[in-house]
Amino acid sequence: MNGEIRIVPIQGIGEILPGSDLGLLLFRAMQAQQLKFQRGDILVVTQKIVSKAEGRVVHLDEVQPSEFALAFAQEFNKDAAHIEVVLRESRRIVRMDHGVLISETRHGFICANAGVDESNAGGARILTLLPLDPDRSAGKIRARLQKLVGEGADFDIALIISDTWGRPWREGQVNVAIGVAGMAALTDYRGQSDPYGYQMHASMIAVADELAGAAELAMGKIDSIPAALLRGYAYQPDTGSGKTLIRNPATDMFR
């Protein structure tokens, strides 16, 4: 029987700087709101604070745009330095139309602007880039938190790094998982039978994406809540990887 799931926003983390100990800041913020990790908790952390802590930021003023970036920016009234950074973060352009750049990042993710975002850091013109290896980032934060909890090797929590992306066909953005540690990002129901003895055949659920989206509901956009705790979802323990959420090119008809 499935039980209730709770989503709790984590507040008061404060400004993140390059080198910030994110695990410690998250742990302290949870302590400050009387929140203790329990076995099986999932912490969702937004990409933006992970990128900031890892120094994955670029000052727009320091970027020298290429001719290609300049031409595209001029045609669509965009910032050439911003376009240049998106190109540098991309290994392939999927679409380049109406002033929108959809590209495949070096990790293999397909998203708008290669995940490059203008940041709200102190009013400066700064871009945040995706972490170089979001799974590794997730693993590090998770390991730090598990150590701070100090419960021993069998104390299992999962960690998801989320980002806010658009989708083809559907309006609006949703939070998705780009880095995962400690749980299987996909739950595979294929081959199992439902209560009527009927064989399920196409049910591989991207639970890490659903968890990231659920966390967004508690975060909002304006209130600067960069993390949320999910409790009560029985994830499947696993090394975990956001890369398992990248569709196999052989079955992807839109790449």
Next chain:
Amino acid sequence: MNGEIRIVPIQGIGEILPGSDLGLLLFRAMQAQQLKFQRGDILVVTQKIVSKAEGRVVHLDEVQPSEFALAFAQEFNKDAAHIEVVLRESRRIVRMDHGVLISETRHGFICANAGVDESNAGGARILTLLPLDPDRSAGKIRARLQKLVGEGADFDIALIISDTWGRPWREGQVNVAIGVAGMAALTDYRGQSDPYGYQMHASMIAVADELAGAAELAMGKIDSIPAALLRGYAYQPDTGSGKTLIRNPATDMFR
């Protein structure tokens, strides 16, 4: 300040038949688990039980496949009657490759197999079709529930009808909203300022999709839980429509 959100699975709804009073069955199932609606609750109901209650089912044995359906089915070892029903529910084929049919439904949704699903009803070879007008279905169930609650005109709850769909670029399926009543499906942060005085420019969040995905986490696939209650999310009251989640063709580069 954002607070905690709870996701509560609704169990024990039982078998749904054409003409079933879904609002009443959901209300009774909630009562049986000591769960009372509160102002601002959101109920997510899966498409499958809505379609069954509305008689949107087709017996595969009664379908006469066209030549076109027969040829496609034969090439990819599919059921021709199933393909025929998908074609009838489609107004346009977006992709037809590797045996996969991505089409635009008569509502304008783009998804695999026009949302046609093999059902687990009693072991028979039955397909469920999407509701003819999912917003209308959502509105009807919501109105019925509000009447059963009997709290008066200012008692506001929202209702979402969800379905489980795949996505380009990303592996696995997620729950999305196809019918919405009582809340805005999108939350528009554009033009607002964040805590640093920074203007947000591309943040329209598809909260109805995130709510549908969050509900899926409490439902699972095998346990036959066709509804979940979400409490604590401050939605924006609105007539609501799942159609607002259909991307404007002018900005959709993948249709």
